Amino acid sequence: MLDKIVHAINEAMANETVFTIPIFGGIPVSQSCVVTWIIIAALVVISIIFTRNLKLVPGKRQLIIETCVGFLRNFFRDQIGERGMQYFPFLATMIIYIGFSNIIGLFGFIPPTKDLNVTAALALMSIVLVEIAGIRAKGVKGWLKSFAKPVAIIAPLNVMEIAIRPLSLCMRLFGNVLAAVIIMEMLKAVIPVGVPMVFSLYFDIFDGFIQAYVFVFLTSLYIDEAIEDED
């Protein structure tokens, strides 16, 4: 029993290389990358199917996608306001990708967000976007000045936040998904029938969507903070 559990944890921790592209001395392609390709392909196909011949008076198919996009737009408009809506495409892409990759465990794939490299890349992307949004909204001078707010003495803390924010974003997503994968693997090793299904409902679906929501929610919060003008 204990051996099984240890084996399950080891398997969940491992980040396997699926194959190696034989150019430039071999580029290793990891499992998370291949699953990401699958997600990209699925999302592209879904997008093409749903956005083919759009009409002014929506049919059933168009109604579904309009409801989804409208929901996302309203949600982000509440968070970042009308000024921040120029970053809506990025945030929406992010929430769809993270949401899909978190629940892909249902279809028997390994979630790519279980890989620390993936979440680190996502967090880096969002912090770069946050800082660029700040520079675009305030100009370089205003952006530099914003580090000394509200008082000049906490400037070091504000600079440190540039590193802490992506670190915590990345670790939160990675830790949650990894914990879910480990617990599911352990459950499957101990009780293979019936019980994992119930827990999968929580760990794969609920937790997956909550984490996608939290990731994007925090990113939009940071963007909102970066583009607000106080003076």
Add this chain to the structure above:
Amino acid sequence: MTLVAIGAAIAVITGIGAGIGIGIATGKATEAIARQPEAKKDIRSSLLLGCALAEATAIYGLIVAILILFVL
């Protein structure tokens, strides 16, 4: 190995903080909804954010424990 396992176990104690935090937050949110049911939507979204932030500490503990077990 025993000492390493004990170290990992201590790291997982961070879960206590997250549990207390989420418990208090949920209790207050329930109170707030009981008092003002029309503000349910706003309360829910800020509760989710707070829970996610509180939960992060437990997750850090988990990561530290896993790192201790598998790296040391």
